[in-house]
Amino acid sequence: MTESVVEDETKTYSPPFSIAIAHELLSTYGSPLYVYQGDRLHQTLEHITRSINYPHVQFHFASVTNGNIALLQLIQQAGWGLHANTPGDVFLGLKAGFMTDRIVYTGSNLSRADIQQLIDWKIDRFNFDSLSQLQDFCEYSRTAGRSRQTELGLRLNSPELTGDSRIGLRPDEFDKAHKIAQQQGFSITGLHFYRGTGTNATSAFTQAIDRLIAIAQQLPDWRTLDFGGGFGYPYRGGAVFDWTEFGAAITQQLTALSRPIELVIEPGRSAIAGCGVMLAKVVSVKWQGSRQIVGVDTTVANLSVPAVHGGYRAIAIWETDRSRHQTDICGNTTYSRDYLGRNCWLPTLKIGDAIAILDSGAYGYAMSSHFLHRPRPAEVLIEANRHRLIRQREDYSILLNGQIF
Numbered sequence: 296m297t298e299s300v301v302e303d304e305t306k307t308y309s310p311p312f313s314i315a316i317a318h319e320l321l322s323t324y325g326s327p328l329y330v331y332q333g334d335r336l337h338q339t340l341e342h343i344t345r346s347i348n349y350p351h352v353q354f355h356f357a358s359v360t361n362g363n364i365a366l367l368q369l370i371q372q373a374g375w376g377l378h379a380n381t382p383g384d385v386f387l388g389l390k391a392g393f394m395t396d397r398i399v400y401t402g403s404n405l406s407r408a409d410i411q412q413l414i415d416w417k418i419d420r421f422n423f424d425s426l427s428q429l430q431d432f433c434e435y436s437r438t439a440g441r442s443r444q445t446e447l448g449l450r451l452n453s454p455e456l457t458g459d460s461r462i463g464l465r466p467d468e469f470d471k472a473h474k475i476a477q478q479q480g481f482s483i484t485g486l487h488f489y490r491g492t493g494t495n496a497t498s499a500f501t502q503a504i505d506r507l508i509a510i511a512q513q514l515p516d517w518r519t520l521d522f523g524g525g526f527g528y529p530y531r532g533g534a535v536f537d538w539t540e541f542g543a544a545i546t547q548q549l550t551a552l553s554r555p556i557e558l559v560i561e562p563g564r565s566a567i568a569g570c571g572v573m574l575a576k577v578v579s580v581k582w583q584g585s586r587q588i589v590g591v592d593t594t595v596a597n598l599s600v601p602a603v604h605g606g607y608r609a610i611a612i613w614e615t616d617r618s619r620h621q622t623d624i625c626g627n628t629t630y631s632r633d634y635l636g637r638n639c640w641l642p643t644l645k646i647g648d649a650i651a652i653l654d655s656g657a658y659g660y661a662m663s664s665h666f667l668h669r670p671r672p673a674e675v676l677i678e679a680n681r682h683r684l685i686r687q688r689e690d691y692s693i694l695l696n697g698q699i700f
């Protein structure tokens with residue numbers, strides 16, 4: 296079900312804005328810097344929204360990818376709901392202005408305190424991934440006087456459709472789930488599917504629709520199909536997930552059903568990766584034979600995806616000369632995996648040059664950490680040619696937060 300993508304190692308990439316803008320941003324806000332293009336985010340949301348003409352569809356942004364409140368506000372104003380993975384996602388979503396009925400929670404391994412917190416916040420759309428969690432939720436929320444209007448769904452675990460995953464329930468557990476919910480006065484109305492993150496092959500999704508609908512029919516009260524998450528993004532110019540093809544296929548198959556089924560789509564990276572870029576500055580250049588070793592003023596702890604997932608973002612520079620050298624872009628620590636890019640094909644760089652790490656809008660800042668003890672960068676939003684700070688740069692005092700000494 297996967298498409299193989301042959302990457303051209305010598306490919307070069309263009310920065311998303313002019314060198315003049317890059318300099319203005321870096322001199323105003325400092326380096327390194329996350330920069331988001333609001334117009335690009337809008338265009339992407341609109342493209343995804345328009346691709347699915349099914350009349351009963353709702354889009355929920357998966358904020359696991361990016362929890363910046365200014366960006367969440369743009370997404371909320373575009374008419375999308377929120378998909379929450381943790382109580383923290385809900386907390387940020389509520390601060391950004393999402394109404395509780397526009398939040399879908401798909402969780403795993405919730406404690407009683409988590410459940411109580413979500414109940415206190417009046418969240419009422421959940422997808423569960425085990426019988427014990429379902430039972431615990433139903434019992435607990437009944438004793439807490441929770442309304443039976445809560446929409447409960449089951450996260451599907453089916454090796455054929457979801458691969459080898461710890462998450463979800465097998466279809467042969469659905470009957471038991473139905474009974475558990477019924478005993479406590481609830482019903483299971485939703486089926487939740489998550490293909491696995493970053494799948495660019497459109498067919499991996501369209502080929503699953505038939506099977507999912509068949510599995511969902513095992514739920515007597517089925518009325519919602521939540522299709523995830525997991526839609527790929529063409530990092531480094533790989534295959535592009537085809538929203539129009541997917542939209543046509545899902546619309547056709549859901550429309551053919553005898554009753555209206557609500558469709559929920561919860562894109563994460565596919566919605567927000569492309570609007571973000573991380574700017575950094577070159578602080579050191581050396582050569583190992585013909586290989587250019589470039590040191591920059593950021594680290595994988597500021598943009599941890601390469602270290603965690605293995606893949607690198609495309610790196611673009613503002614052309615200095617026409618030469619091209621095999622180049623490693625290295626972070627500002629001695630951590631052996633501190634590379635922001637490897638085997639890039641770049642011109643000769645010099646100290647002070649700016650670089651742009653592309654497609655950093657998803658799992659970028661959200662996955663940054665204080666590993667290596669460097670404070671996090673600032674975040675800036677550009678909208679209609681104006682820029683503004685949307686998160687302050689941290690300073691060293693952040694490293695003392697919560698420490699008792």
Ligand SMILES: Cc1ncc(COP(=O)(O)O)c(C=O)c1O
Pocket residue numbers: 357359360378380401489491492493523524525526561562563564565657
């Ligand atoms: C249930 C669910 N939906 C959506 C997402 C977002 O995934 P992606 O960024 O691959 O679209 C995630 C990511 O963890 C998830 O767990």
